[in-house]
Amino acid sequence: MKHDFKTLRLDRITRNFGGPASASGVAPLPALGGLTMNIARGEFIALLGPSGCGKSTALNCLSGLLALSSGAIYLDELRIDTLPPEQRGFGMVFQNYALFPHMTVAKNVGFGLLMRGVASSEIETRVKRALDLVQLAMHANKLPGQLSGGQQQRVAIARAIVIEPPLILMDEPLSNLDAKLRLEMRSEIRRIHGELGRTTIYVTHDQDEALSLADRIVVMKDGLVQQVGTPQEVYGQPANLSVARFMGYRN
Numbered sequence: 001m002k003h004d005f006k007t008l009r010l011d012r013i014t015r016n017f018g019g020p021a022s023a024s025g026v027a028p029l030p031a032l033g034g035l036t037m038n039i040a041r042g043e044f045i046a047l048l049g050p051s052g053c054g055k056s057t058a059l060n061c062l063s064g065l066l067a068l069s070s071g072a073i074y075l076d077e078l079r080i081d082t083l084p085p086e087q088r089g090f091g092m093v094f095q096n097y098a099l100f101p102h103m104t105v106a107k108n109v110g111f112g113l114l115m116r117g118v119a120s121s122e123i124e125t126r127v128k129r130a131l132d133l134v135q136l137a138m139h140a141n142k143l144p145g146q147l148s149g150g151q152q153q154r155v156a157i158a159r160a161i162v163i164e165p166p167l168i169l170m171d172e173p174l175s176n177l178d179a180k181l182r183l184e185m186r187s188e189i190r191r192i193h194g195e196l197g198r199t200t201i202y203v204t205h206d207q208d209e210a211l212s213l214a215d216r217i218v219v220m221k222d223g224l225v226q227q228v229g230t231p232q233e234v235y236g237q238p239a240n241l242s243v244a245r246f247m248g249y250r251n
């Protein structure tokens, strides 16, 4: 997959889950009712909104885990929404880490490379580099269960970046961590993005997280985009009352 793309382009992407019409015959709202935006290479984008607003649906449409109901996704002129997830090759980080419990940290991180047929000497080099980047080199031979939640999430981040994906997708990666670790990991994610400059799309329901991490924030509600803007714009000039309310709340 192209690494030197200029623009990731989402063109009116939607996703419905069908389901029965209500008694009045009204079809259920789409989970994602239409998202259009251009994302430049290297940008850190946060998808922000309350639970159920369609953030994960949008992210899973990008990764290919979910098919679009309509619309298209392009890396420059290359249309990618018709490709299966493995051909898109994006790095994914989930809330629950999704590590293999019986494999060492190093094996977890190298697994994707092994599956791609990368030679073992190169796997070793790349795993070491990724573990250095997330500052876990000294834990390479431990099992995930021997690590803290924050360390396990750093393993998951190393596993996503080791494949050198054009795009990193993170779905509420910090929401299983306690408040102190969440803050630590926030700076960790900012540092890693600073060092790698890899295009990142980061799903969160936490306003502070989005404001402190993202170059631009996409505020969503009921499957629809309410506003796209820099943290200053979204916080300082909310586009409507619902954005203003959402940005005003703190948890």
Ligand code: ADP
Binding pocket: 017, 030, 031, 049, 050, 051, 052, 053, 054, 055, 056, 057, 058
């Ligand atoms: P978020 O990640 O913002 O919490 P989701 O994208 O998970 O929201 O969900 C958006 C909406 O789509 C919700 O109403 C949810 O119930 C619905 N939804 C998500 N996944 C499915 C599914 N597999 N089947 C049916 N409905 C779904």
Ligand code: MG
Binding pocket: 055, 056, 057, 171
């Ligand atoms: Mg979600």
